[in-house]
Amino acid sequence: MAILQVEFYPELNIKEIEDADTEMKQNAKKLPEPFFFKPREHFDLNTIKAACDPILKKGIEHVIVLGTGGSIQTLLALKQYANKQVHPITSSRPTELKRLFKIPGLKDNSIVVPVSRGGKTLDVNANLYLFPRYDMLGLSSRGPMNNILKTMDVKLLEVPDLSGRFAASCTNVALLPAYLAGIDVNTFVDGLEAGYKIFDDSVPIQTNPAKKFALYLYKLFKNGYRNVFSMPYFSWLKGAVGLWVQELSESTGKEGLGLLGTYQEAPLCQHSVLELLLGGSKYHTVPLLWILEKDPHDIPLNNTIKHIQDKSAADTVLYQANATFEALLTQECPAAMITLEIPTLRNMGLLISFIQSTIYHLCLLFNVNWANNPNVLLGKEICNYAMEQDKSMMQMKETRKKVASEQFKDFWLLE
Structure with missing residues (x-):
């Protein structure tokens, strides 16, 4: 049985597959090289160890990571393999910050790792001064955060100027905090490398599950589909699905094109969205x-209900997933299922390589730059300007009402 299986319906025909491979090769010549296919070229484990081992000798128990977007998504997929408490702080939401600071002895048993490639991320910079007497190790190469950390005399390691959502898995961005948290970085990267041997651009589409799945999604887009709704049935997969949502939306979503990634945990989502999907x-x-x-955490249910007897907790979830898949197909709803054999750290590396390869190949079909995200800056610029001008929330409301009236003046004429 394969470590990772991809099943989708309706199936593709052979002619479509061959034509798509040719198109991807042509479009690849016009777009950035996929650096992440060679993960070991972009980090040095000895450098990571040299920076982290003195910290680990202190016996820290908590790794606090200040980061958001591409700076944190890969780590969220890996944190379940840590032997220390990992605290991702993705913004200045008060409840999460208050909960963090209630942990007894936090200051004396923690390392804080702020992460930002450009150094301008408000969600990170806003929180820096909350940790003035904490041990800190920064990941930054430029910008305001870099300058702030230097004034705080914080040791800094570089963040390469590569697309963050694709770079984290093979650079200091995710690998350094993962190492601090006790995660075996080599095993994870071994999984990435094993996956790219199956999924990268050198493997023909006929034997490449990532290319085939990318073509499947692209054809659905051409048929009017715009949303890929993910249903992770096991908690092991939630972090990887978050990475999928970001990469799908942010990489394909430009030039008036793209697919939106959304998700809710399953089987819970069966009780919230399945009625719409089916009917x-x-x-x-x-x-x-x-x-x-x-699932290595599987347990027996010890249930006396006849059809549940001898079934485990994971069995019950798997029956629901497979039944939901079939139900969707009975209603002529195109659907897909990704199956990971067992959630070892190496296999998680392989799953992430599948995610990144699929998104890359999908962007080749869309013929859009997989590496950039130019429009994300718009909201950041509006936010920074409003804060610099000390605008009130009421003033911001009035501004957006004016913007909306101008942009949507003929909107309802489309009915």
Whole structure:
């Protein structure tokens, strides 16, 4: 049985597959090289160890990571393999900060790792001064955060100028905090390398699951579908699904094109969205189910109900996932399922390599730059300007009402 299986319907025909491979090769010549296919070229484990081992000798128990977006998503997929407490702080939301600072002895048993490639991320910079007497190790190469950390006499390691959401898995961005948290970085990267041997651009589409799945999604887009709704049935997969959502949306979503990634945990989502998918409006959403063959945390249910007897907790979840997949197909709803054999750290590396390869190949079909995200800056600029001008929330409301009236003046004429 393969470590990772991809099943989707309706199936593709051979002619479509061959034509798509040719198109991807042509478009690849016009777009940035996929650096992440060679993960070991972009980090030096000895440098990571030299920076981290003195900190680890102090016996820290908590790794606090200040980061958001591409700076944190890969780590969220890996934190379950840590032997220390990992605290991702993705913004200045008060509840999360208050909960963090309630942890007894936090200051004396922690390392704080602020992460930002450009150094201008408000969600990171806003929180820096909350940790003035904490041990800190910064990941930054330029910008305001870099300058602030230097004034605080914080040791800094570089963040390469590479697309963050793709770079984290093979650079200091995720690998350094992962090492601090006790995660075996080499094993994870071994999984990445094993995956790219199966999924990268050198492997023909006929034997490349990532290329085939990218073509499947692209064809659905051409048929009017705009949303890929992920349903992770096991908690092991939640972090990887978050990375999928970001990479799908941020990489394909430009030049008036793209697919929106969304998700809710399963089986919970069966009770919130399945009615619409089965009986509501059609041709907009592709359900994507994520499952494990085996969950190492599985337990017997010891249930006396006849059809549940001898079934484990994971069995019950798997029956629901497979039944939901079939139900979707009975209603002519295109759907897909990704199955990971068992969630070892190496296999998680392989899963992330599949995610990144699929998104890269999908961007080749869209013929858009997989590495950039130019429009994300718009909201950041509006926010920074409003804060610099000390605008009130009421003033911001008045501004957006004016913007909306100008942008949507003929909107309802489209009815």
